[in-house]
Amino acid sequence: ELKVEQNPLFLSMQEGKNYTIYCNYSTTSDRLYWYRQDPGKSLESLFVLLSNGAVKQEGRLMASLDTKARLSTLHITAAVHDLSATYFCAVVHPSDNAGNMLTFGGGTRLMVKP
């Protein structure tokens, strides 16, 4: 059974600071997604990571994937209040999952304080 764990589950940080969210998963996968969810809203796709060593950046967010370590990171640089949201990683198990269904981590609730 594929398990996905995120940490921390809650993160309060000051504007201008840097921090990293971690996503570990239990079985081999070569596809990992990061989503953002604002309160009362749906999931917004941030990054799709498709191969070992993949790194993608958008604004103050950068995501990376290490398939050997079964680890993805979401790095926040010089945080701003607008980044406050809950962030989810989600993994597809490739070998027996022809439908590409997603298994989600528990989410990291990020609060950026002025």
Next chain:
Amino acid sequence: GAGVSQSPSNKVTEKGKDVELRCDPISGHTALYWYRQSLGQGLEFLIYFQGNSAPDKSGLPSDRFSAERTGGSVSTLTIQRTQQEDSAVYLCASSLTGLGQRFYNEQFFGPGTRLTVL
């Protein structure tokens, strides 16, 4: 273009009643997924449709849950004899295809239906 739409946005029902939740995927997307988001269980996969093939129901929590997809497009998730533990946000997602690996599998989510069972 239009994204995934869901209706109703909110549904309050009494325990024991049946409810139907609707999902309109992005036009041209052949894969459709239902997920459930609850405080206790997080985000869970429920059911997956690919084109006109038989759905993958492996995530449905009980036989009170069922889903249909008509004409390869609109989908309806039905919960019979609702229980309080069914209270959650039900999210629908679609992707260009659910087949194959890596490409064109990115899932786009609808706004969700918040179900409250009293």
